Amino acid sequence: MSEKVRMLNVPRRKTDEFYRYKMPDLIHKIEGKGNGIKTVIVNCEDIANALDRPASYLCRYFGISLAAATNTDSGKYIINGKHEYKDLMNVLDKFIDKFVLCKKCENPETVMIVKNKTLTLHCKACGEATVVPKNEKLLKFIFIHPPKHEKEEEEDDEQTNEGVVETKENPFDKRTVKITLKLKNGEKEELSIVGKDFDLKKIINEGHPGNRLNALIGGYKHCYNLSTKTLIREMFEIIFDANMFDNFAEQIDFFDLFLGDELNPQGMISFLEEFNVACAKYKLYNDTRLLNILLYLYNNGYVIKSAMKEWYDGGAVQMSPMKQKAKEFIEWLNDQEEEEEEEEEEEDDE
Numbered sequence: 001m002s003e004k005v006r007m008l009n010v011p012r013r014k015t016d017e018f019y020r021y022k023m024p025d026l027i028h029k030i031e032g033k034g035n036g037i038k039t040v041i042v043n044c045e046d047i048a049n050a051l052d053r054p055a056s057y058l059c060r061y062f063g064i065s066l067a068a069a070t071n072t073d074s075g076k077y078i079i080n081g082k083h084e085y086k087d088l089m090n091v092l093d094k095f096i097d098k099f100v101l102c103k104k105c106e107n108p109e110t111v112m113i114v115k116n117k118t119l120t121l122h123c124k125a126c127g128e129a130t131v132v133p134k135n136e137k138l139l140k141f142i143f144i145h146p147p148k149h150e151k152e153e154e155e156d157d158e159q160t161n162e163g164v165v166e167t168k169e170n171p172f173d174k175r176t177v178k179i180t181l182k183l184k185n186g187e188k189e190e191l192s193i194v195g196k197d198f199d200l201k202k203i204i205n206e207g208h209p210g211n212r213l214n215a216l217i218g219g220y221k222h223c224y225n226l227s228t229k230t231l232i233r234e235m236f237e238i239i240f241d242a243n244m245f246d247n248f249a250e251q252i253d254f255f256d257l258f259l260g261d262e263l264n265p266q267g268m269i270s271f272l273e274e275f276n277v278a279c280a281k282y283k284l285y286n287d288t289r290l291l292n293i294l295l296y297l298y299n300n301g302y303v304i305k306s307a308m309k310e311w312y313d314g315g316a317v318q319m320s321p322m323k324q325k326a327k328e329f330i331e332w333l334n335d336q337e338e339e340e341e342e343e344e345e346e347e348d349d350e
Contacts, residue, residue, distance in 0.1 A: 023050035044077035104128035127280030268307035
């Protein structure tokens with residue numbers, strides 16, 4: 001049996017052993033000899049996933065910081081030369097400080113936003129938006145290979161100092177997904193859709209009835225092997241804007257596939273996290289309708305009590321404007337829970 005990997009705080013300078021944010025300790029091995037010696041980051045993907053960053057960014061940053069060429073073509077994350085654990089960890093710490101942590105609250109729950117040759121870290125916990133300095137050498141690589149959820153259509157024709165950016169073929173574009181729709185008359189409609197024909201924005205804007213909409217969105221998710229968290233993030237970017245509170249009850253219907261009592265609460269938590277990001281992005285924390293919208297989500301079964309409380313308790317609670325605004329609502333939920341427990345005790349006594 002393989003030895004269990006030690007988990008480290010993110011960032012490592014946090015000393016609380018019960019700190020929520022963790023990443024696996026870096027595992028590396030040296031391969032080759034002489035001029036062909038190289039260092040392999042064995043669990044680069046695991047570390048990157050814990051940081052919610054592409055592993056390619058982390059590997060490239062190792063190369064930039066250590067003045068060494070990197071290679072990921074073989075499925076391994078390779079850095080030319082022999083590099084010691086201590087040096088690798090120092091580079092990892094710098095990557096986390098520069099490209100993961102919020103500069104205000106030091107929370108690692110940030111989302112990378114690439115726009116107009118600028119990289120901004122939006123914090124889900126406190127709402128802070130931090131612009132990464134333009135002199136960071138990794139930015140050139142990030143702009144050429146932006147986070148998937150941020151890639152804009154016009155970037156297909158974008159030119160860089162290296163020349164025209166070539167779009168690599170996405171293997172999922174050729175995947176065919178079969179969807180079965182149940183019609184009102186009891187009959188079924190079979191659809192076969194090729195990946196490249198899926199356009200999430202078009203699906204959302206075409207006004208499909210609920211059953212068909214959910215089937216198409218579910219097909220898109222399956223075709224591109226997306227996590228619920230990633231898909232909810234993509235949908236937020238398409239559906240909501242600065243006027244999101246004006247027709248919120250109507251727009252929330254797009255999330256029926258992921259929200260409701262039958263959903264794993266983790267999907268609801270992902271929804272609340274993206275809702276938090278949107279409120280920060282459009283500066284809606286002071287909108288008087290915020291509490292009413294949280295109540296609407298709860299009363300209509302889009303978010304259950306346990307998910308709401310888990311989201312509220314996680315992260316830097318005291319630093320988040322949205323969580324501060326929601327404090328009254330969370331306290332009301334707690335009061336409701338206490339009243340229910342008291343009623344149950346009284347019934348048992350009888």
